[in-house]
Amino acid sequence: MTHDPGPWLTRQLAEAMDAARAAGRDVFTASFDLGRSSEDVALHPEGWTWRGQTLPWPEGLRERTIYVLADGHYAPLQRYAGALVKLVPTAWGAPTFEIDGIKMLPTAQVSPWEDAERKVTLVEPRGKVVLDTCGGLGYFAACALAQGAARVLSHERSESVLWLRKHNPWSPDPDDPALDGRLVLRHADITQAIANVPDRSVDAVLHDPPRFGIAGELYALAFYEQLARVLKPGGRLFHYTGTPNTKTSGRDVPGEVLKRLEGAGFRGQRRLDGVYAVRR
Secondary structure, eight states, X not given: OOOOOXXXXXXXXXXXXXXXXXXXXXXXXXXXSTTSOOEEEEEETTEEEEXXXXXXXXXXXXXXXXXXXETTEEEEXXXXXXXXXXXXXXTTSSOEEEETTEEOSOOSSSOHHHHHHHHHHHTOOBTOEEEESSOTTSXXXXXXXXXXXSEEEEXXXXXXXXXXXXXXXXXXXXXXXXXXXXXXXXXXXXXXXXXXXXXXXXXXXXXXXXXXXXXXXXXXXXXXXXXXXXXXXXXXXXXXXXXXXXXXXXXOHHHHHHHHHHHHTEEEEEETTEEEEEEO
């Protein structure tokens, strides 16, 4: 998977560039990769120059949308394939994504990157083989690798989400030579692919499924039994659950998950916005 070369633009960034041009400035300093780095670009009447390329002025960009240059125009990072999947900017730099308007990662009080870091820390990935069940934008995998995981086996069933990963500068690239092959990314449904994972072959599991109402099979006892099968005794698991429907129905999804995990051979407890468990 080769990442998009950029630049990445938002309406806020385009407006700041336009204000600098209106003020008579010929150099503008900002991030053109969603906060990962900062660089200078040249401003001039016919456009702006980024890394030696003269590009057209960005106009008509919408809020809550990220754009890249495609065929001479700025295209939004979104696609429709049964559902609208869209990369969405955040105040933190690292973007989130939405499926039919439903936000997939927390952004209100913390960066989705920092949120991933603190959850990954619970499984202590250093030197371990980590199973990443629902890869999403790859933040769990990236943080596990940064914390010293020996290998991350990541699965993502949505082709559209994999397309977003290709265009997101924060998503890890399994073809990056710096990773030395430690990230294996598979386009696969983990509920089926897990049958091919050998018994007791992984040291830790990061399980970040969509909410229960969308993917109930990823909260089922049968799936948890598969997780227990592939985990070594003493292996750690973090399972994102959130707290859906708590106010409206009184349903306790984390509590239900705890009971099923215990039935599958885990000892668990509520941690952060999910469940932390250890394979007995």
